[in-house]
Structures are given as structure tokens and as C-alpha cells.
Amino acid sequence: MKHLEPQHVCGQGTERNLPPNSSVEVELQVKDHVATVISTLNYQNKEDKPIEALFVFPLPGDAAVCHFSADIGQTHIVAELKEKQQAREEYDDALSSGQQAFLLEESEQSPDIFSLSVGSLPPGESASIMLQYVIELAVEADGALRFCLPAVLNPRYQPQGPGVPVSSVPASEIPYSLSFSARVSSPRPVSKVESSCSLEPLQYLNTDHTEAAVKLAAGHKFDRDVELLIYYKDAHQPSAVVEAGQDSAKPGTLMGDPVVMVSLYPEFPESVMSKRASCGEFVFLVDRSGSMQCPTNNWNQQETRISSARDTLLLLLKSLPMGCYFNIYGFGSRYDHIFPKSVEYSEKSMEEALKKVEVMQADLGGTEILQPLQHIYSQPCISNQPRQLFVFTDGEVGNTKEVLDLVRKNAGSHRCFSFGIGEGASSALINGLAQEGRGHAQFITGSDRMQAKVMQSLKFALQPVVKDISVTWDLPKGVSATVLSPPITTIFQGQRSLVYAQLSGKSSQTDCSVTVNYTLGDHPYESKQQFNLNPAKDTGLTVHRLAARILIRSLESEERENRGKSNEDMKRKVVELSVQSGVSSHHTAFIAVNKDNGDAVQGPLVRRNVPTPGSPMMAMCSAPVGAAVPEQPRRDPLLQLVSLQKASGCWLLDAALASVLGKTSEEVEKSKPAEVSSEVWATILALIWLHGFKMDAKDEWELLAVKAASWVQAQNAPCVKECVDAANALLGYKVQKDALGL
Structure with missing residues (x-):
């Protein structure tokens, strides 16, 4: 059997009419700003033949997937992480000898799409499949920590080349049920938990409110992302967690040594912050693909993503400082721009741009973002006008890794602020653009107003730039730190900077500190965090796994940059680290084979591509290219x-x-x-x-x-x-x- 790539599947052809009997149970455990997610899929073969089921589903792009297991009848099988090709061969061998097997792997194009193959399920048999991942929670502008469980896997637009985009299926055709519960604990009291979905009331589990539990209200249809916003009292205090290594791992390796995770919130003095920049080249890159004609959310069909983007551009253009430069690009299968190159901001240029913004439609076809980015980067920078790029997209892009590599190559010449609009925007793309472009990412879903979030980012773009950032460690004699995170290249007011380091050596002294020095408005500042070498209790291996994910991702991007050069060596490093840490990568896959299922499964296997919950709007909301869309009069x-x-x-x-x-x-x-x-x-x-x-x-x-x-x-x-x-x-x-x- 030839193994299919993930993008060839998911609810195509006649198989749509064979919905599975499936339920999803998700348990979320939040400790301060780190979340562990345990997701269980229950699946039953209701056909009269043995089947192989194939699921394609989204996960957050920066998740560290660290456990996969399956229960069939009374048998519990824990998957092993192996080199991807080897895992695929073992899976195919198991199926051809009539054994049951499971394969979980990351998509070639984007780290936020996974495919799961469930093989040789006899008629009437049920399987329960459990997946676990850990993730850092992003800080929102209002201080909330944001967790998002992606339900919607929008079709990713694939520029020319092989691969059929994943097709989306209206949620009404999929009888998935979702049960979702969350437990939050922190050194600081939990003040509230909000969501775009209906929640049962928050329950405090202790008197000082540092532990709380919440559940999704009954009857939730798994047709949109579940977003949770967690608010702590005195939210943003610097902190450091030291986690002990694994007893079974060798000292000196990542898993054998302790790892420290330090979160810093550098101070921004008011005297410096009141001096907003009055210059810059502001380039706005707006998605005008057909899907931008969709409503921004499911319950207000009037407001489309493109109309929201037009209103946002109005606010942005009015808020720019006199004397700066700007331009606006629209992109779809092709791209256009309002001016041949960025122009000085004046009454005349602003009015000219606004006239064009008012008639902007979602009429440019697919989502091809690479070419307009290449064009923007090919324009020479304007002296003393730092370039700030704002990208607005519903994130349905197939060539995510290629796009992020391009932004990284140009990171020295600009900052990139990204906005994911609507359900199902690719977290790998939106977060990646901001990380690689030293900017800030925002997700606009549910009833969020795009305008408020975008203006928050414009404030960041106008903040004095933080320069000369360095991190120094003060450790006892005999203890050394190897920093695992990429260097901090940007700091914004109210935002968190995370640093991971592997600690080696021993000392009877346990007091340590880490200091971030930086220059802001020509003045030197420092932010210091004390910590203790004694390991925290009950962290599992969360910190190690997050550190491993960071290392794996940076090795993978180094490998893509050095195509052709010693690639086998880089690949071997990624596979070794992935297998050692138990965190999945581009080059590995989880494989589980049921070796004690007695009789081999008889008869030819029927392949079933199981649709995952897709956006219910996708089927009906793409306006025909070039169609004029009647505008609602602006009443706000x-x-x-x-x-x-x-x-x-x-x-x-x-x-x-x-x-x-x-x-x-x-x-x-x-x-x-x-x-x-x-x-x-x-x-x-x-x-x-x-x-x-x-x-x-x-x-x-x-x-x-x-x-x-x-x-x-x-x-x-x-x-x-x-x-x-x-x-x-x-x-x-x-x-x-x-x-x-x-």
C-alpha cells in the first residue's frame, strides 16, 4: 500500500456520506502559562467490512506532541516515535499481515496539520486514541493568556505543485461530539476565565482561588475553534521554573539534565514610552482571496472578513504619523499595490489610498503570499524610516515553511506584525510570521473586533525599539547553563520573553539569577530574575518537552536553509533529539502496532477518509472571482x-x-x-x-x-x-x- 500524504485526504468523493460515530474528549491542564492537552478520539467501525480510517486534523503550530496511545478492546498500546520512513514501513507491514496499527505524523507543508491512520479495524470494533501535547500560552494585549483548541481545518491554498488541498466539510455532516474540561493552577489567583463558546460557571477548588476548573457547556457543536482566555490577578510577574531531568536519561543529555524556563517581563519607563516614534515605512499586506468574503464569525453574517479589514485600514491610515511612508498590497492568486513604491504620508496620499481601500473586495482568487512578500523585500529600505510590515490573512496557506523561511532571511530589515482572521487561520503561519519577523501576532475570532487588536499592534510598532539585548547568567561555581532558545531579538511593553536553558554540573549553593540587559531610548536597562536550583514538584517533563520542541524547530529551519549541505547529518540530529525527548518532528512519526490481537484481520481493507470538523461556511461563502458584492452602508x-x-x-x-x-x-x-x-x-x-x-x-x-x-x-x-x-x-x-x- 502506498502511503498517502495528509493533503490528499479528508472527506473527498463519495466517502463523505459515511460519517463515523466519533466523539472527542479534551482535558486541558494549565499551570501558570504552560498548558498540557490530553485529547481522546473514540471511533467505531459501523461497516460490515474491515476498514482503514484516515483523519486529518489541526493542532497549534507550536505544540510539542509528546504522547500517543490507543485502546482496542482490552488492549492498551503505547506508540513509539521513530524515523518517519521506518514508521510508515512498519505500519504498512502490520496492515499487510492483518495486524491493527496506528500512525500519527506531521504534514510536510505545515507543522500545524497532522494525519492519523487507523488500520485494520474489524466490523463493529471500537478504538480509543489518545494524543497529548504541551504548549506555552500566548499573552493577549489585555493581559489574558490565550488557549485555542483548533476545530476548524480550513482548506490550505497550495500554490502550483503536487498535492490536492484538504477539503473542508460542513460541520452539520459530521456527528462529532466534544466534551472539554480545563483545570487551571497558578501561584497567583485566577480572576476569571472567558471563552468564545458557552462555559459552565468557573469553580474554585481552593480558598485562595489559585486553582479552578471549568467545562464547556453541554451541546457545543464542534464547528469552531474553542478559545479560552485565562486572567490571573497581578498577571505578569517574572518567574523561573527548574525541572529535574529524567532518571533514566544520561546526564549531559537534554533529558538527563535539569532545564530552567525563565519568563521575563522587562519594564518600560513611562518617560520613554510617551515618546512614540514619528517615522517608519508602514506596509500593509491584505489577503483578498475568495475566503475573505466569509463572515468574520458564525453569528454575525453581515460583517465579512474583508469589510472588517477595510474598516481597520481606515483606522490605521488615520493613525499614522505625518512624515512616515506607507503602501498597501492586496494578494490572492496574484497581487497588486496602491502605489508602485511606498510614498510619504500626506493628505493627498492618504485620500488616494482611502478611495482604493473603500472599494477593496475579496476578488483575487487563492492565497499566494510568497510573491508579494518577495516584491516587498526587493524594494530598497528608506533611510531613517524603519520598515514595519502588517500582514492580514485568514491563513489558508499551504507553503507555510517556505513563507517563514523568506521572512527569516529578511528579519534584519523589518518587523512583521501578523493577524489571523476568522476560525481556522493557521497558527503556524500567523505565529511564525511574528516570531521570524520580530513582531507580534494577533488572532481575531469570535466577537473580537479586528480594529482594537490591530491598533494594539500599531502601538507596538510605534514603541521605541529595544536594542542590544543580552542575557547573562549568575550561577554557583561548577554549574553552567546552555541556552536552548533562539536569542531574544525583540521586546514589547507588557509582553513576555521566555528563555530555556539546560543546566549541567552540581553545587551545594542553590541561588541563581538571570539578567536581561537592553537599551531603550538610548538608556541602558536591566530586568533580573532570581531563582533556585531546587527542582519544582509535579511538572512532569513539560519544560523539557517545550525546550526540545524549540531545539527541534530551530534544527529543522537550519536544515531548510542549508539545503544540500550535510542534510543527512542535520536530519540525524533531529531524529535523535525527537526520539530521545519523545517530541514529534518533521522527520519522525508515532507508530503503534497491536501485536497480540490473535487472529489476523481477514478480507481486503476499505479505506475511509474521515472528515474532520471543517468550517461550515467554506462551502457557501466563496464569492465568484470578480463578482461585485453589494456593500452595506457604513453606519458606525x-x-x-x-x-x-x-x-x-x-x-x-x-x-x-x-x-x-x-x-x-x-x-x-x-x-x-x-x-x-x-x-x-x-x-x-x-x-x-x-x-x-x-x-x-x-x-x-x-x-x-x-x-x-x-x-x-x-x-x-x-x-x-x-x-x-x-x-x-x-x-x-x-x-x-x-x-x-x-
């Missing part, structure tokens, strides 16, 4: 007000502004203090309206309000306080002058 008064702002930051006193403020032109004119120019009056009115009426969306308009306040100050206008009082009286608010930044 905030976006109306923003669209009237000039590039310099001011507003003009006209009927359109009066209408957004809910007043007539006469009322607005009549209330203006005599000695003030109409632009200053209009701008103060707009600022008062934003602070009085739209505080809940402050994340979205904060930067353009700062720009407006700076413009007012630059006018040296008389009677600003009288203006503020008159504007408050007209609009019925009580906003203080200081709150406006005047």
Missing part, C-alpha cells in the same frame, strides 16, 4: 467620524461632522468661541465626542486622538479651555481638558 458613527479626520490630525467644521455629532450645522457654528479657528473648534468637538461617547472603543481611536491633540497644541490656539467648556456644553459631556491630552 465612530468610523464616520474617523473618516472625516485629515492626515494632519485635525477635522474641518462642516455638515458631515455636525451630522456625526448629532447636531445641525447652525448649532455647531453658533457655539464656536469667536477667537478660535473653525478647525481647532471642530477638532476639539471631535475629541470631546470620542472621550464622551466612545470610551469603550478607546483602543481603536487612541492614536488618532493623540495626533489630533498634538495638532491643536501646535496651533498655539487661544482660549483652549473655553473651547473645551463650550464643546462639553454643546454635546452634553463633562470631559476635562487634561483627559484630551491638551
Whole structure:
């Protein structure tokens, strides 16, 4: 039997009509900012012939998959991790001799897609398959830790070349049921847990609220990602965990030595942070493939991903500093740009760009991101204007590794901020773009507003750049640290930096520290974390496995960079480390063979490609290429007000502004203090309206309000306080002058 690659499968052809009887049970254990996920798939062969079932499913791209086992009847088989080709051959041999076997492997194209082959299941037989992985949880802008269980495997767009994209099946055709429970423990109290799905009430398991449990409410259809946001009190405290090595492993090896995981939150003094950058080249790369016509979420069919992207670009363009440079690219099977090269930001260039943004549609076909990136990188950088790339995509890309390699090669010349839009965006692509491009990643799902998350990233892009980052260890004599993580290349305010190191040697002294030194706004700073060599209790081998995953991924990318050079040697290193640590890699696969199942399974095997829960929208929401999509009139008064702002930051006193403020032109004119120019009056009115009426969306308009306040100050206008009082009286608010930044 020839082994199929994962992308050839999953719910194609007539087999769609043979849904399995399957259930998925997921148990999540969160310790501080690290999660262990135990996922069990129960599957029964309801046919009258023996079958081989093939599942394709998504996992987070940065997960360390570390255990795989199966139960058939009374037999429990634990899989072994072996070199991939050897594992495939053992699987095929087992099937041809009538034995039951299981094979789990990572896709060639992207580390966030796995395929599972379940072989020789006799009629009526059930199998229960358990998979375990560990993962670090990302920090959101509001301090939450984000866990996402991907349910949706969108079809990945494969640029020319072999391989059929994985097809997605409407969830209604798949009778999967999901039970999901989470247990959270931390040194700090758990303040709340939120989700895009319905949860049962949070239960505290102890009096100081440092342990809590939560379950998904009954009746959840596994048709979208399950996102959990975990909030701790005093969330972001630096910490260090030392984990003892494995007794059975040799000292000196990764698994035999202790490993320390240090999480740091460097301080950003307010005096430095108030100085936002007023320069930069901002390049916005927007996905305009057909799938961007899908609704952003399942319950608001009106708002499409592309309309949300248009509103976001409006806010971004209004928030850019005068004197910077910018350009906007759209990409699908082909790409286009608004200007031949980045242009200086002015009223004229901003207006020209906005006209084109307003008519932007999801009409460019597939998701081919490599060529526009190559074109952007081929443009010379502008001196004293650091390049900041913003990538918006629903992440349905097949050649993820190639894209990330390109970003890594160009990491020295730019920073990359990435946004995964909608369910099923590839975590390997979105997180990878930000990691390789020294930027920041955001996922926009459920009821999230894209605008708030994107403006958070723009604030990061405008933050003073942290330079000269170095990490030093202070360890007792006789103990040394080998750093396993790639060097820290970027630090943002409120974000965590993680460092893993292998500790070798012994000492009676146990006090240690690690210090990160860095330069910010031409001043040196340091962030220090003390820790103790005594190992933490009950960590399993979580820290070792996360460290192994980091090492495996960096070896794999080194191998791709050195194609042709000593590749066998690199591959051998990856296989050795993967097998030793029990963490899967590109070159290994988990294989389990049931050697004691008595009688061989008789008769020819029927192959079944089992559809995984796919996005229910995919089948119906791709608009035909070139089709004009009727636009909903823009009703959001905030976006109306923003669209009237000039590039310099001011507003003009006209009927359109009066209408957004809910007043007539006469009322607005009549209330203006005599000695003030109409632009200053209009701008103060707009600022008062934003602070009085739209505080809940402050994340979205904060930067353009700062720009407006700076413009007012630059006018040296008389009677600003009288203006503020008159504007408050007209609009019925009580906003203080200081709150406006005047």
C-alpha cells in the first residue's frame, strides 16, 4: 500500500456520506502559562467490512506532541516515535499481515496539520486514541493568556505543485461530539476565565482561588475553534521554573539534565514610552482571496472578513504619523499595490489610498503570499524610516515553511506584525510570521473586533525599539547553563520573553539569577530574575518537552536553509533529539502496532477518509472571482467620524461632522468661541465626542486622538479651555481638558 500524504485526504468523493460515530474528549491542564492537552478520539467501525480510517486534523503550530496511545478492546498500546520512513514501513507491514496499527505524523507543508491512520479495524470494533501535547500560552494585549483548541481545518491554498488541498466539510455532516474540561493552577489567583463558546460557571477548588476548573457547556457543536482566555490577578510577574531531568536519561543529555524556563517581563519607563516614534515605512499586506468574503464569525453574517479589514485600514491610515511612508498590497492568486513604491504620508496620499481601500473586495482568487512578500523585500529600505510590515490573512496557506523561511532571511530589515482572521487561520503561519519577523501576532475570532487588536499592534510598532539585548547568567561555581532558545531579538511593553536553558554540573549553593540587559531610548536597562536550583514538584517533563520542541524547530529551519549541505547529518540530529525527548518532528512519526490481537484481520481493507470538523461556511461563502458584492452602508458613527479626520490630525467644521455629532450645522457654528479657528473648534468637538461617547472603543481611536491633540497644541490656539467648556456644553459631556491630552 502506498502511503498517502495528509493533503490528499479528508472527506473527498463519495466517502463523505459515511460519517463515523466519533466523539472527542479534551482535558486541558494549565499551570501558570504552560498548558498540557490530553485529547481522546473514540471511533467505531459501523461497516460490515474491515476498514482503514484516515483523519486529518489541526493542532497549534507550536505544540510539542509528546504522547500517543490507543485502546482496542482490552488492549492498551503505547506508540513509539521513530524515523518517519521506518514508521510508515512498519505500519504498512502490520496492515499487510492483518495486524491493527496506528500512525500519527506531521504534514510536510505545515507543522500545524497532522494525519492519523487507523488500520485494520474489524466490523463493529471500537478504538480509543489518545494524543497529548504541551504548549506555552500566548499573552493577549489585555493581559489574558490565550488557549485555542483548533476545530476548524480550513482548506490550505497550495500554490502550483503536487498535492490536492484538504477539503473542508460542513460541520452539520459530521456527528462529532466534544466534551472539554480545563483545570487551571497558578501561584497567583485566577480572576476569571472567558471563552468564545458557552462555559459552565468557573469553580474554585481552593480558598485562595489559585486553582479552578471549568467545562464547556453541554451541546457545543464542534464547528469552531474553542478559545479560552485565562486572567490571573497581578498577571505578569517574572518567574523561573527548574525541572529535574529524567532518571533514566544520561546526564549531559537534554533529558538527563535539569532545564530552567525563565519568563521575563522587562519594564518600560513611562518617560520613554510617551515618546512614540514619528517615522517608519508602514506596509500593509491584505489577503483578498475568495475566503475573505466569509463572515468574520458564525453569528454575525453581515460583517465579512474583508469589510472588517477595510474598516481597520481606515483606522490605521488615520493613525499614522505625518512624515512616515506607507503602501498597501492586496494578494490572492496574484497581487497588486496602491502605489508602485511606498510614498510619504500626506493628505493627498492618504485620500488616494482611502478611495482604493473603500472599494477593496475579496476578488483575487487563492492565497499566494510568497510573491508579494518577495516584491516587498526587493524594494530598497528608506533611510531613517524603519520598515514595519502588517500582514492580514485568514491563513489558508499551504507553503507555510517556505513563507517563514523568506521572512527569516529578511528579519534584519523589518518587523512583521501578523493577524489571523476568522476560525481556522493557521497558527503556524500567523505565529511564525511574528516570531521570524520580530513582531507580534494577533488572532481575531469570535466577537473580537479586528480594529482594537490591530491598533494594539500599531502601538507596538510605534514603541521605541529595544536594542542590544543580552542575557547573562549568575550561577554557583561548577554549574553552567546552555541556552536552548533562539536569542531574544525583540521586546514589547507588557509582553513576555521566555528563555530555556539546560543546566549541567552540581553545587551545594542553590541561588541563581538571570539578567536581561537592553537599551531603550538610548538608556541602558536591566530586568533580573532570581531563582533556585531546587527542582519544582509535579511538572512532569513539560519544560523539557517545550525546550526540545524549540531545539527541534530551530534544527529543522537550519536544515531548510542549508539545503544540500550535510542534510543527512542535520536530519540525524533531529531524529535523535525527537526520539530521545519523545517530541514529534518533521522527520519522525508515532507508530503503534497491536501485536497480540490473535487472529489476523481477514478480507481486503476499505479505506475511509474521515472528515474532520471543517468550517461550515467554506462551502457557501466563496464569492465568484470578480463578482461585485453589494456593500452595506457604513453606519458606525465612530468610523464616520474617523473618516472625516485629515492626515494632519485635525477635522474641518462642516455638515458631515455636525451630522456625526448629532447636531445641525447652525448649532455647531453658533457655539464656536469667536477667537478660535473653525478647525481647532471642530477638532476639539471631535475629541470631546470620542472621550464622551466612545470610551469603550478607546483602543481603536487612541492614536488618532493623540495626533489630533498634538495638532491643536501646535496651533498655539487661544482660549483652549473655553473651547473645551463650550464643546462639553454643546454635546452634553463633562470631559476635562487634561483627559484630551491638551
